Amino acid sequence: MAADGKIKGILFDMGSTLLEFENHSWDELDGRSISAAFEFLKKSGEKLPEFARFEKSFRQVLAEYWISTDQTLEEKPLVHLLELGLLRAGFERNGLNMEELGRVFYQPIRNQISEYDDALEVLERLQGKKLVLAVVSNSIFPREYHLEDLQTFGLAPFFRTALFSSEVGRRKPHPEIFQRALSALSLRPEEVIFIGDRMREDVLGPQKLGIRAVLKYHPKRDYSLGAKTLAQVSCLRELLPVVEKHI
Ligand SMILES: [Mg+2]
DSSP states (O other), X not given: OOTTOOXXXXXXXXXXXXXXXXXXXXXXXXXXXXXXXXXXXXXXXXXXXXXXXHHHHHHHHHHHHHHHHHHHOBOOOHHHHHHHHHHHTTOOOTTOOHHHHHHXXXXXXXXXXXEOTTHHXXXXXXXXXXXXXXXXXXXXXXXXXXXXXXXXXXXXXXXXXXXXXXXXXXXXXXXXXXXXXXXXXXXXXXXXXXXXXXXXXXXXXXXXXXXEEEEEOXXXXXXXXXXXXXXXXXXXXXXXXXXXXXX
C-alpha cells in the first residue's frame, strides 16, 4: 500500500461532516418522529393503541435495533423498523402506505438539519482541484431522502456517487460500503481520503482497507478509541491544506 501516494478522490461521511443532523439529541428526535407517526395514523382514521404504548413500542424496537446492528453491522430498511414498531404496539397495518409513513417519520429530523457554513465553498475548491467526491454514510433512512437533503443545501451536484448503508445493507465500519464506493469511483484505497466524525466508522473502518482517514472533530463523540489519523480537523475548511499536501 502506497500510504503516501497522490490522491484522486475524497469520501465524505454525511452526518456531522457535511450536514448537521444532531441539532437536538437523538432521543428527542426519536420522540418527535414517533409522535409525528402517531398523529399521521390518527388523522388517517386508524384505530390506535394509547400513545404511551405506541411510543414505548417504537423506542424499544429502535433500542434493540441499535444494539444488534452495532454487532452485526447489518442495516435494515426504515420500513422494516416501522413495521416492527407497529407490530409491537399491537397495531393492524392493513393497507397502510408505509412509504408515506416513512416520510412522516423522517420529517421532524429533516426539519432541523443544518449545513456547515464552509461546506459549499470547500466542495467547490476540491472539485476545482479535479478530485472526485463521494458520500459514504450510515443511515436507516432511504437513499432518496438523503439525496433530497443534499440537494436542499446545494451539495448534491458535487458528488459522483452517494452510498448509504440503508441501501448497501451494511454499516460502516463494514468494508463492503467502502469497497462499493471505491469501485463506483474506479479508485484504489490509496487514491482516496476518508473524512468523518466517528473514530470506529470513519477512521478505523477506512484504514482497514488502506484508506487514509481524516477525523473531523465533533463535541458529541467519544474519541477514547484512539487511532492515528492523517489529520484531525475541526471544520471542513481545515481539510484543504491537508488535501493540498497529497495531490
Ligand atoms: Mg457522521
